[in-house]
Amino acid sequence: MLQFNDVTFSYPGKNFPLMQDLSFQIKKGEFVCLVGHSGCGKSTIFRLVNQLLTPNQGEILVNGKNIAGQKNYCGYMPQSDLLFPWRSVKENVMLPLEIQGKLSAKERNEKAEEALQMVGLSEWADKSPAELSGGMRQRAAFARTVMTGSDLLLLDEPFSALDYLTRLSMREWLLQQWEQDKKTILFITHDVEEAVYLSNRVLVAEEIPMTSLSSVEVPAGYPRTRERMREPGMLLLKEELIDRLRRKDG
Amino acid sequence: MKMKNNSRANLPAMLLIFLLLMIWQCAAMGINAAYILPTPWQVLVRLWELRDPLFGAHLPATMAVVGIGLGLSIVLGLALAVLMDVSKTAEKALYPLIIASQTIPTTALAPLFVLWFGYTIWSKVLVTVLITFFPITITVFDGFRSVKTEMVELMFTFGATRMQVFRKLKFPAVLPYFFSAIKMAIPLSIIGAAIGEWLGAQSGLGYFSRRMMTQLDGAGVFAPVLLLSVVAMILVEIVSILEKKLITWRNA
Numbered sequence: 001m002l003q004f005n006d007v008t009f010s011y012p013g014k015n016f017p018l019m020q021d022l023s024f025q026i027k028k029g030e031f032v033c034l035v036g037h038s039g040c041g042k043s044t045i046f047r048l049v050n051q052l053l054t055p056n057q058g059e060i061l062v063n064g065k066n067i068a069g070q071k072n073y074c075g076y077m078p079q080s081d082l083l084f085p086w087r088s089v090k091e092n093v094m095l096p097l098e099i100q101g102k103l104s105a106k107e108r109n110e111k112a113e114e115a116l117q118m119v120g121l122s123e124w125a126d127k128s129p130a131e132l133s134g135g136m137r138q139r140a141a142f143a144r145t146v147m148t149g150s151d152l153l154l155l156d157e158p159f160s161a162l163d164y165l166t167r168l169s170m171r172e173w174l175l176q177q178w179e180q181d182k183k184t185i186l187f188i189t190h191d192v193e194e195a196v197y198l199s200n201r202v203l204v205a206e207e208i209p210m211t212s213l214s215s216v217e218v219p220a221g222y223p224r225t226r227e228r229m230r231e232p233g234m235l236l237l238k239e240e241l242i243d244r245l246r247r248k249d250g
Numbered sequence: 251m252k253m254k255n256n257s258r259a260n261l262p263a264m265l266l267i268f269l270l271l272m273i274w275q276c277a278a279m280g281i282n283a284a285y286i287l288p289t290p291w292q293v294l295v296r297l298w299e300l301r302d303p304l305f306g307a308h309l310p311a312t313m314a315v316v317g318i319g320l321g322l323s324i325v326l327g328l329a330l331a332v333l334m335d336v337s338k339t340a341e342k343a344l345y346p347l348i349i350a351s352q353t354i355p356t357t358a359l360a361p362l363f364v365l366w367f368g369y370t371i372w373s374k375v376l377v378t379v380l381i382t383f384f385p386i387t388i389t390v391f392d393g394f395r396s397v398k399t400e401m402v403e404l405m406f407t408f409g410a411t412r413m414q415v416f417r418k419l420k421f422p423a424v425l426p427y428f429f430s431a432i433k434m435a436i437p438l439s440i441i442g443a444a445i446g447e448w449l450g451a452q453s454g455l456g457y458f459s460r461r462m463m464t465q466l467d468g469a470g471v472f473a474p475v476l477l478l479s480v481v482a483m484i485l486v487e488i489v490s491i492l493e494k495k496l497i498t499w500r501n502a
Contacts, residue, residue: 050406050407051406051407052403052406052407071409072408072409074407075407076404076407078400078404080400082398082400082401082404084401084418084419084422085499086422086423086425086497086498086499095405095408095418096408096409098418099405099408099409099410099414099418100408100409128498128499130499148408
């Protein structure tokens with residue numbers, strides 16, 4: 001689904017590269033979490049995938065094709081919801097469709113209503129985003145991301161600004177969504193527990209420059225419950241990941 | 251509910267205005283020389299007596315200057331702001347010039363404009379535009395700068411063109427700033443028009459006020475000024491109402 005082949009990248013004006021010959025891939029339908037320290041370049045990976053940045057060397061493939069020249073191959077959800085305050089919730093969700101300009105106004109409306117129903121916000125369609133709680137805003141932002149129509153979703157710490165309990169229920173909710181529509185999700189977080197709870201596989205960014213990502217399988221299937229997090233294998237994995245990230249601290 | 255709150259909040263202001271008017275009235279009665287300081291009541295009476303020339307000839311003349319001047323300022327102000335937003339080079343080139351243009355004492359230059367354009371409307375319009383375009387440009391440009399980069403990037407990830415980013419993100423984001431700019435620009439354009447008319451005109455409220463001064467008619471000087479202030483307040487109020495209708499998300 002998503003493939004990095006020997007990607008090297010450095011920010012203009014910086015002497016050292018942030019990524020050097022980085023290769024990894026994500027298979028169709030996977031839920032992969034990417035963990036690492038802040039500043040290690042996790043978000044840069046996303047910015048490269050959605051072409052806000054261009055690699056100095058190497059290539060990035062989505063669905064086996066180089067992303068250069070492709071459009072609407074991935075949906076990006078940033079850390080803050082970035083809902084436009086002058087648009088209603090439904091109009092916000094419609095935004096990607098409006099930009100693509102392929103559907104009629106009526107079809108857009110129907111699609112947006114479907115998406116809102118999916119995230120449980122049907123009754124809030126005509127409200128202003130300001131009237132929504134933090135969790136609801138993230139759900140609306142997720143619906144908007146899904147509306148891009150792409151099978152690859154890039155979620156950049158989408159729940160980090162929420163309070164703890166809301167975060168817990170948003171995780172459960174996200175897994176339900178993923179099991180329903182089987183998109184491929186790459187999820188950035190610095191919360192190891194979140195990563196273990198959500199994903200099939202965790203990618204760990206351990207060093208700068210990033211030359212490789214170590215991949216760790218999560219020893220549990222789906223559906224996940226919070227109880228499963230108490231299984232020895234899961235606890236062990238959590239400790240192992242924390243250890244790995246800590247080692248680089250010293 | 252909100253309306254009620256507003257009127258209650260305005261009560262202290264009303265009381266203060268009333269108090270100031272009373273002080274004015276008393277002071278004027280104490281001085282007892284209407285050609286130096288007329289009482290508010292005398293000004294009102296004079297406004298009524300002069301209603302025909304004021305409303306029939308001079309107010310329309312001034313409003314023509316204000317209308318044309320404000321219109322040109324809005325066009326120029328917006329054009330400059332958009333240009334500086336679109337092109338970094340334009341911003342680098344224009345921004346310092348626009349700031350510097352405000353150090354020019356426009357009022358002192360006005361006689362030059364009279365020299366160029368004579369007593370036509372254009373000398374006054376030029377003064378008005380020079381005073382008025384600046385806050386529009388700067389405020390609207392600030393509005394463009396306030397647009398979150400993340401939002402622009404998000405739109406690009408959706409595949410938006412620059413034009414779409416402008417229409418769907420920047421335009422609505424800048425609207426509140428635009429209204430603030432207009433509310434600032436209205437009184438400035440009226441001041442500009444009045445200054446222009448003092449310096450050289452054959453009609454207009456500024457001109458009329460000056461003429462009354464040469465006749466030592468204190469109340470006659472105040473009457474057109476009062477009229478100008480009221481017009482400015484009414485125009486600003488109209489814009490505020492429009493703003494409230496159009497921009498429902500400002501406090502969001």
